[in-house]
Every structure is written in C-alpha cells, then in structure tokens.
Amino acid sequence: MISGGNDKGLMSEINVTPFVDVMLVLLIVFMVAAPMMTQGVDVSLPEAASDSLSMDEEEPFYITLKSGGEIFINDFPVDEDRLRPKLSALLKERPGTRVFLRADRAIRYGTVIRVMAEIKSAGVEKLGMVTEPLETK
Numbered sequence: 001m002i003s004g005g006n007d008k009g010l011m012s013e014i015n016v017t018p019f020v021d022v023m024l025v026l027l028i029v030f031m032v033a034a035p036m037m038t039q040g041v042d043v044s045l046p047e048a049a050s051d052s053l054s055m056d057e058e059e060p061f062y063i064t065l066k067s068g069g070e071i072f073i074n075d076f077p078v079d080e081d082r083l084r085p086k087l088s089a090l091l092k093e094r095p096g097t098r099v100f101l102r103a104d105r106a107i108r109y110g111t112v113i114r115v116m117a118e119i120k121s122a123g124v125e126k127l128g129m130v131t132e133p134l135e136t137k
Helices: 017-037 080-093 109-121
Strands: 061-065 071-073 076-078 099-103 127-129
Touching: 061 080, 061 109, 071 080, 076 080, 080 109, 099 109, 109 127
Parallel strands: 061 099, 099 127
Antiparallel strands: 061 071, 071 076
C-alpha cells in the first residue's frame, strides 16, 4: 500500500522543462546570429588575407583594369563600351565560366564600380576579386 507523501514508485512522465529552456536559448542565439551571416557585396581590397580558390573547372575569364585605364579580357584589350557585348558573347560560348576582376590599386573606386556594373550587366552572376596576399610586418 502506498502512503500519501512517500511515493517511491517510478515516474512515468517526462519533464520537458529543461528541454524547452534549451530550445528557447538556441532560438534566441540563432535569431541574433542569422542577420550577421548575411553579407552584401563581397569585395576584397588589393591586399588581403584570404584562401586560394581551387581551379578544378575550366579556365576562368580575367577582367584586368590597368592603372592607365586600359581594360583587358584575359590578355586581349577591349574598350569599356565594348566590354559588355564581348563578355556576353564569351559567356554564351562558355556558360557558367567564372569571372575574376583584377584592378590596379591606383584605379579610382568609381571606375572599378562602373566596370563591375558592366560585367554584371553582361550576365555574370558571381564576380570574384583577385587580390595579392597580405604582407606581414
């Protein structure tokens, strides 16, 4: 016979209070951390510490901006007003090819942005920026 307050039988109910506490803490952590994971435009400066990308695909296109304002697609010079149609034609021949932008550090920021806009309007969805490794002092 079981007496009033001394119930020494097995408890068949699960205590979910600690589980709910942990879930609420995790929810708050993810709500705070999620906005920090989204990024705007991924831009690297001329010198930056970054990992190298693997080149397991076909050869990418390199758009180069020299300090004098000349623009090259790989090694071929192109005028700024011909950049979009030329790059669009190249991307139709090789769709999905990666495009990287190499800009001399002396080029004005506005010029780089203008060329980036031309590249994006040619149909490039992801544009990589080529940088030099960061020099340690």
